[in-house]
Amino acid sequence: MSLKNKIVWITGASSGIGKSLAIHLSQQNTKLILSSRNELSLNEVRNLCLNKQDVYILSLDLENYSNFEAKVEEAISFFGTVDILVNNGGISQRSLAAETDISVDKRLMNINYLGTIALTKALLPYFIRKKSGHFVVTTSIVGKIGTPLRSTYAATKHALHGFFDSLRAEIHQYNIKVTLICPGFVTTNVSKNALTGDGTPQEKMDTATANGIDPDRFAKIMSKGISQQKEEMYIAGAKEKLGVYAKRFYPKLLSKMIRKLSVT
Template structure:
């Protein structure tokens, strides 16, 4: 597996999966464009990458989705083209839906869905002109199944599946690929940064997240899925994967099991 001469734009690259993926792809000779709101953190990751001169930084805030066309132009200008967009940035949730302020639902949808597809729409004309492109989207296992404490997060990830399945079908003739990557529990700060019902961060690590897949191992598997242009891949523990298949084939049994998950 190698990504020699591939120009890959990664959002949410300042930590977690994005950071680990950047280092993994750099080790496989990719040229990288790293984006997030945290420019200083990106600079540190740039230094940690193999061949830092092949890594450019373009700050990005997905909540400002009306500015994403301008950001896309800057990203394209960094190396003259983009081959792969890894739409990875997002935010999670830890709150019961009855306790979740509608402003929190709105913010999660604006970041995880509108910001994500806004960036896709900004880069799509570039892919169409080049008659080649690849969207890689970090969704979630809860983009396939809804679980307690994650109603808004699950909704935002489900929405991404619908959007990108449609994009894949519409632009097949333009040689544009879509890879939907569905993580289970990965040991990152996602649960610490997750929004609670009033919009404040949870500020603590979930036990399941702490025991999740190491981010660098996850990145290795994600890189392989990107290289093979998989349409959809579940990178998760056995229980999370089982949930996806139970939901598909035994929905009533799944419903009984999922409501037994602790919501405290």
């Protein structure tokens, strides 16, 4: 399926994967709606896009998910429709479970899970009425495998897999697609912005993240997966992909490997 002239709404579009995806899709003559909390950064991304007249800014805070029906109406008003929603917004974690305040757990769940499904549910009736649509969700390899220092982050991503796998079966009859994109390490600020046990940002980049996939390359691969309407896609290094298959076929071996990972 060509993405040319499709109307794509991207959350978390002010930086990282969302930013790179927006720029890449604009080069395919895709019409874009860009959302995040940071309107200034969104405008900077818009200025980097091709055909800026086909890019609209819609500020949105996933943590404040009580008014998403109004946001959906506003998004539809820009181009008269929405074809694809890329649920890309979220926040990570770097802290031991025993040292993480429950308020941090709640915030991660509110942003990564509840905010994402609230926006999805707000748009879903429109997709059902027009009998077409596509939900794309940026989850994570840790949505398949839990690793140290990411207990609640992993839980939010596992939850997204459960919800969207179920949703895919429920809405198949309406010609609505669901694609789960599972990144490994990508060179973005995700680790710098990750919450520590008391809720403050880590403010440093992990070595693995610094050595991860370039976000522009990631966006090209992701775009292809979206156009092919894949159900699930792993965009990660060989070791991370191997971990997914080890979890399925050799879970005890993977558990031993994960226990050896650094927790400091």
